[in-house]
Amino acid sequence: MELKFFTDTGLEIPSVTAEQMIEVDRVATEETGPNLFQMMENAGRNLALQAISTLNGQWQQANIIVLAGSGGNGGGGICAARHLANRGANVKLCLSSVERLKEVPAWQRRIFQATNGQEIAIEDLLATDEPIDLILDALIGYSLRAAPRGNALDLIEWANRLDASILSLDIPSGVDSTTGDTPGAFIHAQGTMTLALPKTGLLPERTGELTLADIGIPAGAYAWKTLQLDYLPPFGDRYRIPLTARDH
Ligand SMILES: NC(=O)C1=CN([C@@H]2O[C@H](COP(=O)(O)OP(=O)(O)OC[C@H]3O[C@@H](n4cnc5c(N)ncnc54)[C@H](O)[C@@H]3O)[C@@H](O)[C@H]2O)[C@H](O)CC1
Ligand SMILES: [K+]
Numbered sequence: 331m332e333l334k335f336f337t338d339t340g341l342e343i344p345s346v347t348a349e350q351m352i353e354v355d356r357v358a359t360e361e362t363g364p365n366l367f368q369m370m371e372n373a374g375r376n377l378a379l380q381a382i383s384t385l386n387g388q389w390q391q392a393n394i395i396v397l398a399g400s401g402g403n404g405g406g407g408i409c410a411a412r413h414l415a416n417r418g419a420n421v422k423l424c425l426s427s428v429e430r431l432k433e434v435p436a437w438q439r440r441i442f443q444a445t446n447g448q449e450i451a452i453e454d455l456l457a458t459d460e461p462i463d464l465i466l467d468a469l470i471g472y473s474l475r476a477a478p479r480g481n482a483l484d485l486i487e488w489a490n491r492l493d494a495s496i497l498s499l500d501i502p503s504g505v506d507s508t509t510g511d512t513p514g515a516f517i518h519a520q521g522t523m524t525l526a527l528p529k530t531g532l533l534p535e536r537t538g539e540l541t542l543a544d545i546g547i548p549a550g551a552y553a554w555k556t557l558q559l560d561y562l563p564p565f566g567d568r569y570r571i572p573l574t575a576r577d578h
Contacts, residue, residue: 331533331577332530332577332578333345333528333530333532333533333575333576333577333578334575334576334578335528335532335540335542335573335574335575335576336573336574336576337542337564337571337572337573338571338572338574339564339566341562341564343527343528343542343561343564343573344527344552344559344560344561345527345528345529345530345532346527346528346529346530346559347507347508347529347530348472348473348506348507348508348529349508350557350559351472351507351526351527351529352472353556353557354526354527354547354551354552354557355369357551357554357556357557358547358551361551361554362547362548362550362551362554363548364545364546364547366402366434367434367437368546369525369526369545369546369547370402370405370406370409370434370435370438370545371409372543372544372545372546372569373405373406373409373410373499373500373525373543373545374405374406374407374408374409374410374411374412374413374438375409375410375413376523376543376544376545376569376570377406377407377409377410377413377466377468377497377499377523377543378409378410378411378413378414378417379413379569379570380497380521380523380541380543380570381394381410381414381464381466381497382414382417382419384464384495384497384520384521385463385464388463389414389419390418390419391420392419392420392463392464393420393422393460393461393462393463393464394414394419394420394421394422394462394463394464394465394466395421395422395423395424395450395455395462395464395465395466395494396408396410396411396414396421396422396423396424396465396466396468397424397426397465397466397467397468397469397485397489397503398411398423398424398425398426398435398468398469399425399426399427399468399469399470399471399482399503400425400426400427400430400431400432400435401432401435401470401471401473402432402434402435402471402473403468403469403470403471403472403473403499403500403503404425404426404431404435404468404469405432405434405435405438405468406468406499406500406525407423407466407467407468407469407499408423408425408435408438408439408442408468409438410466410468410499411423411442411445411447411466412438412441412442412445412447414447415442415445415446415447416445418446421447422447422448422449422450422455423439423442423447423448423449423450424449424450424451424452424455424485425439425449426452426469426480426481426482426485427480427481427482452481452484452485455485455488456484456488462492462494463494463495464494464495464496464497465489465492465494465495465496465497466496466497466498466499467489467496467497467498467499467502467503467517467519468498468499468503469482469485469486469503469517470482470503470504471499471500471501471503471507472500472501472507472508472529474501474503474504474505474506474507474513476513476514477504477513477514477515478503478504478514478515478516479514482503483514483515486503486504486515486516486517487515489517490515490517490518495520495521496517496518496519496520496521497519497520497521497522497523498517498519498521498522498523498537499522499523499525500522500523500524500525500529501522501524501529501531501532501537502516502517502518502519502522502536502537503516503517504516504517505517505531505533505536506531507529507530507531507532508529508530508531509530509531510530510531510532510533510536511531512536516536519536519537519538520538520539521537521538521539521540521541522536522537522538522539522540522541523541523542523543523570524537524540524541524542524543524573525543525545526542526543526544526545526547527542527552527559527561528540528542528573528575532575533575534575537575539572540572540573540574540575541570541571541572541573542564542570542571542572542573543569543570544565544568544569544570549561549563
């Protein structure tokens with residue numbers, strides 16, 4: 331099945347495999363900019379705003395949990411947790427693998443530690459009986475390898491058992507971003523905010539409501555000789571736009 335993705339103004343946005351998205355990231359970081367810190371900041375800020383919209387005016391009373399992995403996906407989640415905490419939201423951050431945190435997500439964590447938001451250990455989160463309104467899923471993005479295991483698996487199963495609504499960053503954790511396959515457990519998301527371009531595996535039955543977020547990548551990166559994507563900037567005066575996937 332091949333999916334095509336359209337904005338709410340009817341513009342088609344090219345979709346990319348994980349391999350192509352990794353090349354977009356390489357072109358951005360090595361050739362054109364923005365660098366990883368800048369892209370992740372845009373990802374996290376957009377995710378915080380998307381969380382606030384999802385909570386429909388109730389965000390100041392809501393209990394929000396951010397689940398963050400050790401890579402780029404987790405870094406965007408930690409950044410969103412900071413933006414929410416900076417606005418006085420009640421947000422707790424749970425890291426699936428503190429010891430494997432990569433450099434840029436570790437930097438995000440360091441900044442988060444200066445907010446009023448709290449970090450919560452996995453054991454405490456799994457045992458909590460506090461009501462939870464919204465979970466931000468930033469455990470695994472396009473670098474999923476095989477079925478989720480270890481702490482990531484425990485957190486995916488925990489999140490799916492609750493009544494809370496789940497908003498995934500880039501792709502629901504456990505879903506293969508190129509094929510949409512699920513080699514094992516995966517997050518059952520009500521919404522997914524994907525970054526920069528839709529991924530070929532963002533099947534509507536897996537993503538829930540799909541949103542595309544601008545992380546500041548310029549048209550010249552998409553037109554780079556190794557990519558040559560047919561891309562028209564879709565955002566206008568917005569940073570997040572609804573996307574619809576259609577089967578072709
Ligand atoms: N231009 C962009 O779109 C940008 C995207 N960003 C985000 O970064 C992720 C990709 O980041 P990466 O560091 O490559 O890895 P992930 O976060 O996807 O994965 C993290 C981590 O997960 C572990 N893992 C993989 N498979 C499993 C498994 N089966 N079980 C348990 N754990 C698993 C593995 O150890 C990885 O290290 C992308 O999706 C975007 O969200 C950037 O933030 C900005 C630019
Ligand atoms: K995710």
